[in-house]
Amino acid sequence: MSESPDVKVAPWTGPQRPYDILKEGTIALVVVAILTIGLAIVFSSPDDPQVTVQQWSTKAPIDFAQTALSELNGTSGTAQYGAPYNTASPGQKLGPFTLAKWLGATIPVNTVRDFVIDPLTDQPPTPTLSAALAQWKGAGAGQRTAWLDAYTKASSKMTFANGTVSVPTTAAGPVPVMINSLEQMARSGALDQALVTQSGFYTSNYTLPLLFLADGSYLGDLAQQRHLLGSQWGMMNETGSYPGQAWLWLYTFWYQIPPFSTSTNADVEVSAVMALLSVLLLLVPFIPGLRSIPRWTRVYRLIWRDHYRSQSA
Amino acid sequence: MAETLLAALVSLDGTGHYFHWHWIDISYANLTVIILMVVVFVVALFLPFPGRRNKKETR
Numbered sequence: 001m002s003e004s005p006d007v008k009v010a011p012w013t014g015p016q017r018p019y020d021i022l023k024e025g026t027i028a029l030v031v032v033a034i035l036t037i038g039l040a041i042v043f044s045s046p047d048d049p050q051v052t053v054q055q056w057s058t059k060a061p062i063d064f065a066q067t068a069l070s071e072l073n074g075t076s077g078t079a080q081y082g083a084p085y086n087t088a089s090p091g092q093k094l095g096p097f098t099l100a101k102w103l104g105a106t107i108p109v110n111t112v113r114d115f116v117i118d119p120l121t122d123q124p125p126t127p128t129l130s131a132a133l134a135q136w137k138g139a140g141a142g143q144r145t146a147w148l149d150a151y152t153k154a155s156s157k158m159t160f161a162n163g164t165v166s167v168p169t170t171a172a173g174p175v176p177v178m179i180n181s182l183e184q185m186a187r188s189g190a191l192d193q194a195l196v197t198q199s200g201f202y203t204s205n206y207t208l209p210l211l212f213l214a215d216g217s218y219l220g221d222l223a224q225q226r227h228l229l230g231s232q233w234g235m236m237n238e239t240g241s242y243p244g245q246a247w248l249w250l251y252t253f254w255y256q257i258p259p260f261s262t263s264t265n266a267d268v269e270v271s272a273v274m275a276l277l278s279v280l281l282l283l284v285p286f287i288p289g290l291r292s293i294p295r296w297t298r299v300y301r302l303i304w305r306d307h308y309r310s311q312s313a
Numbered sequence: 314m315a316e317t318l319l320a321a322l323v324s325l326d327g328t329g330h331y332f333h334w335h336w337i338d339i340s341y342a343n344l345t346v347i348i349l350m351v352v353v354f355v356v357a358l359f360l361p362f363p364g365r366r367n368k369k370e371t372r
């Protein structure tokens with residue numbers, strides 16, 4: 001059996017010349033450093049202000065209150081996400097493999113406790129809020145559900161005026177006071193602090209405020225305006241007119257086409273496709289056909305054209 | 314004062330512009346970077362190696 005011309009290559013017996021890789025590397029480093037510093041001076045870098053819960057509740061108070069309600073009644077995206085936050089659903093799957101479920105709820109989030117009850121409990125107590133929290137904590141699951149159902153049914157007629165959220169119902173027990181108190185806490189900026197400091201005083205863990213923000217539509221609307229949604233190739237984009245992560249084009253490309261664009265397991269499926277492609281790239285020297293592309297395209301003859309010209313002369 | 318010193322000479326904080334064709338949606342900023350990368354690659358193919366004429370090959 002004859003060997004492939006990509007494998008059976010005659011050893012080089014032609015001329016050789018010295019090559020100083022340290023010199024080349026130093027030149028490349030200096031050129032890239034000058035380019036980086038020069039471009040930073042001319043264009044600076046993206047500096048979009050942080051989106052906060054305070055900003056959200058001030059600019060979209062109804063959306064905030066509706067989201068707070070969804071955290072209480074368990075219908076929010078976080079409450080129903082599954083692993084790594086809870087066990088409400090199997091989470092992302094790859095075919096029959098429930099990968100997220102296998103890893104479990106490694107970052108446990110109880111939306112009722114973490115987003116509503118604990119922050120309200122940490123507030124300086126007022127008689128109204130203390131009574132509402134005591135009523136909530138003293139009630140059974142059935143009673144809480146009845147209050148939440150009454151509030152949820154009336155929430156389509158929710159209004160906001162003079163800093164107060166109003167819902168036309170009298171059967172919601174302490175829920176109106178809790179939602180209103182959380183709204184006021186959010187608008188004062190105290191909720192941002194309370195959500196961050198739950199994991200210690202000095203922390204950079206923004207998981208809770210980010211999840212809370214993502215459950216509403218305010219953050220998604222901002223992302224859409226800035227072309228940052230997954231469906232807008234957002235993984236590649238930066239805020240403003242800055243170039244973004246262009247090298248992620250292939251990763252985000254899969255999200256734009258079926259079946260990934262309509263799949264609820266797109267994240268894990270796209271990761272699997274990219275892992276497969278990465279393995280193929282590593283194995284290029286062993287894959288017939290793929291490894292012959294450099295020989296067929298003959299780009300190497302363009303790079304070493306002087307040598308091949310002298311050979312044919 | 315510090316803000317003036319740290320501000321970019323050319324601000325790119327304005328609204329981005331995007332090239333949209335069928336399902337392809339790419340910012341002009343990214344498109345510019347990609348075109349520049351392709352140009353650098355092609356130029357690197359055709360430019361002669363620096364100092365090639367002066368270097369002696371050895372056997």
